[in-house]
Amino acid sequence: MIVLDKKRDAIIEGAIKRFIHYGIQKTTMNEIAEDLSVSKPSLYYYFPDKSSLIEGVIEKIFADYFEVVEKDLYTDISLDERLNIFIEVRFKFFQKYYMLHLSGSSPDASLNSDELKAKFMGMKKKNIDMHVDIFRKAMEKGEIAALDLEKTAELYLESLMGITSLCIMHGNKELFPSKKDMKIMLDKQLSLSRIFIKGLK
Amino acid sequence: MIVLDKKRDAIIEGAIKRFIHYGIQKTTMNEIAEDLSVSKPSLYYYFPDKSSLIEGVIEKIFADYFEVVEKDLYTDISLDERLNIFIEVRFKFFQKYYMLHLSGSSPDASLNSDELKAKFMGMKKKNIDMHVDIFRKAMEKGEIAALDLEKTAELYLESLMGITSLCIMHGNKELFPSKKDMKIMLDKQLSLSRIFIKGLK
DNA sequence: CTTTTGACCATTGAAACAAAAAAGTCAGAA
DNA sequence: TTCTGACTTTTTTGTTTCAATGGTCAAAAG
Numbered sequence: 119m120i121v122l123d124k125k126r127d128a129i130i131e132g133a134i135k136r137f138i139h140y141g142i143q144k145t146t147m148n149e150i151a152e153d154l155s156v157s158k159p160s161l162y163y164y165f166p167d168k169s170s171l172i173e174g175v176i177e178k179i180f181a182d183y184f185e186v187v188e189k190d191l192y193t194d195i196s197l198d199e200r201l202n203i204f205i206e207v208r209f210k211f212f213q214k215y216y217m218l219h220l221s222g223s224s225p226d227a228s229l230n231s232d233e234l235k236a237k238f239m240g241m242k243k244k245n246i247d248m249h250v251d252i253f254r255k256a257m258e259k260g261e262i263a264a265l266d267l268e269k270t271a272e273l274y275l276e277s278l279m280g281i282t283s284l285c286i287m288h289g290n291k292e293l294f295p296s297k298k299d300m301k302i303m304l305d306k307q308l309s310l311s312r313i314f315i316k317g318l319k
Numbered sequence: 320m321i322v323l324d325k326k327r328d329a330i331i332e333g334a335i336k337r338f339i340h341y342g343i344q345k346t347t348m349n350e351i352a353e354d355l356s357v358s359k360p361s362l363y364y365y366f367p368d369k370s371s372l373i374e375g376v377i378e379k380i381f382a383d384y385f386e387v388v389e390k391d392l393y394t395d396i397s398l399d400e401r402l403n404i405f406i407e408v409r410f411k412f413f414q415k416y417y418m419l420h421l422s423g424s425s426p427d428a429s430l431n432s433d434e435l436k437a438k439f440m441g442m443k444k445k446n447i448d449m450h451v452d453i454f455r456k457a458m459e460k461g462e463i464a465a466l467d468l469e470k471t472a473e474l475y476l477e478s479l480m481g482i483t484s485l486c487i488m489h490g491n492k493e494l495f496p497s498k499k500d501m502k503i504m505l506d507k508q509l510s511l512s513r514i515f516i517k518g519l520k
Numbered sequence: 521c522t523t524t525t526g527a528c529c530a531t532t533g534a535a536a537c538a539a540a541a542a543a544g545t546c547a548g549a550a
Numbered sequence: 551t552t553c554t555g556a557c558t559t560t561t562t563t564g565t566t567t568c569a570a571t572g573g574t575c576a577a578a579a580g
Contacts, residue, residue, distance in 0.1 A: 157525050277511055280481015310478055317518030358554045
């Protein structure tokens with residue numbers, strides 16, 4: 119069973135490599151198989167279909183994300199600092215996995231099945247919940263005023279995501295946003311976050 | 320000359336009626352002509368091409384928008400109140416002209432020519448400038464702290480626009496966002512605006 | 521019994537082309 | 551100066567074709 123999981127993980131990592139470079143739609147199961155020097159049916163032995171593989175990929179990426187952010191979750195820093203760190207972590211993931219289009223509210227067009235959408239929404243929910251906890255602790259510490267935690271956390275994340283969304287749309291000339299646009303986006307998110315948090319005091 | 324302008328305006332209004340219902344792309348010059356009981360070459364007598372007509376339409380709509388918001392511009396109300404009014408005015412325009420997709424950072428796909436994009440960006444710039452003025456006055460009154468007006472006004476509008484953008488993407492099931500989603504979007508914008516302005520104090 | 525494969529099928533998606541519709545033009549009438 | 555019917559050119563749309571891709575299966579390998 120452990121070996122089986124290892125192979126599963128190897129396939130997922132191989133898929134991620136392709137996805138990062140060519141995107142989900144432009145990556146074929148054959149290519150993933152060839153990269154790993156196995157036959158296509160082998161892939162289908164571990165994953166019933168392409169959707170399941172994509173699901174595994176999403177799980178992996180979000181697991182990595184949560185691992186990174188939860189590491190800093192219990193350090194004693196100010197709310198502002200903590201959220202700045204989170205914004206920068208998300209920014210790194212955004213850049214790395216840009217071709218998977220996991221950032222917008224609506225995920226990649228490849229995420230067509232209901233299961234995938236549900237998985238994706240589940241991950242987003244977990245992220246909101248984490249921010250609710252962060253805001254709760256900040257509230258208990260008196261860093262921010264009493265408020266509707268759920269609603270506020272959602273609005274906070276959505277406002278940041280909105281900036282990302284506009285950034286992507288704006289630079290619709292190229293396939294990939296320029297480093298410059300990326301930097302501008304990050305700065306805007308940091309500025310907005312600072313103002314937003316100040317507005318909660 | 321006045322008669323000529325009158326006909327021009329009539330054509331623009333006829334075009335707007337079609338655009339509101341079917342969108343820019345699905346409206347043909349023939350249909351606009353037929354609605355007005357004139358021939359197509361008559362349209363081309365007043366507008367060299369379809370882009371010019373669209374340009375006229377955009378000018379008209381934004382002229383209406385600025386007329387409405389500038390009316391309240393010199394009343395003596397709080398920054399919060401003023402911005403809430405503006406959000407609701409923009410919301411009404413967003414609903415009314417939804418099919419023209421004039422809301423996002425990137426306008427409708429129909430706005431393909433460089434002139435149209437320039438015109439559209441010019442309108443957006445004027446809106447930012449107006450908000451810069453509003454923020455300046457608020458700053459002079461001591462309603463908000465000293466800050467980079469241009470940058471702040473842009474960030475403010477962009478964060479609101481981001482909410483709109485996500486709202487549109489989210490409800491990609493239907494052609495038109497539901498009244499419910501619209502209401503949620505409006506509420507989010509009002510909440511975000513309140514927090515944002517408080518964060519500027 | 522678990523894992524892997526070559527050969528196969530069914531569907532999707534892109535390329536090429538034809539048909540339709542739209543944008544845009546022009547000589548000439550009102 | 552303003553407008554039109556008839557026309558040309560360009561774009562969009564529909565269709566056919568065919569290769570590429572997702573997915574299956576019986577049988578082999580370990």
